[in-house]
Amino acid sequence: MAGRRREAHVDSEESNHRQPARSPSAKEGRYANFFQVGHNEFEFLIEFGQQDRGIHTRIYVSPQYAHVLSELLAETLRQHELEFGGKRGTGQRPT
Numbered sequence: 001m002a003g004r005r006r007e008a009h010v011d012s013e014e015s016n017h018r019q020p021a022r023s024p025s026a027k028e029g030r031y032a033n034f035f036q037v038g039h040n041e042f043e044f045l046i047e048f049g050q051q052d053r054g055i056h057t058r059i060y061v062s063p064q065y066a067h068v069l070s071e072l073l074a075e076t077l078r079q080h081e082l083e084f085g086g087k088r089g090t091g092q093r094p095t
Contacts, residue, residue, distance in 0.1 A: 030048065030056055030057060031050065032048035032049055032050065032056075032057070033050055033051055034048070034049040034050055034051045034054075034055075035047065035048060035049075036049075036055070039063070039066075042062070042063075043060050043061065043062060043063070044060070044061050044062075044063060044066040045058060045059070045060055046058070046059045046060075046061065046066075046069075047059075
């Protein structure tokens with residue numbers, strides 16, 4: 001994907017214990033046009049997929065990291081709108 005890449009890094013005890021990706025498939029890019037989000041008291045589940053093929057990726061994060069992800073996505077969308085113009089398809093999901 002061309003364009004700018006934004007990352008959020010939060011220093012914590014949790015992030016210091018993560019294992020590095022061991023296989024090339026761990027960095028494989030996947031296209032998604034279908035999303036689901038669920039939560040309970042302790043974690044958020046974010047699912048990515050394709051409308052025709054179903055869910056292909058599930059990510060579990062703590063509420064704290066869900067908030068970091070939300071802020072990162074919102075800021076990146078604001079920057080995209082500044083660079084490329086206003087919101088597209090506001091109020092409707094692409095089909």
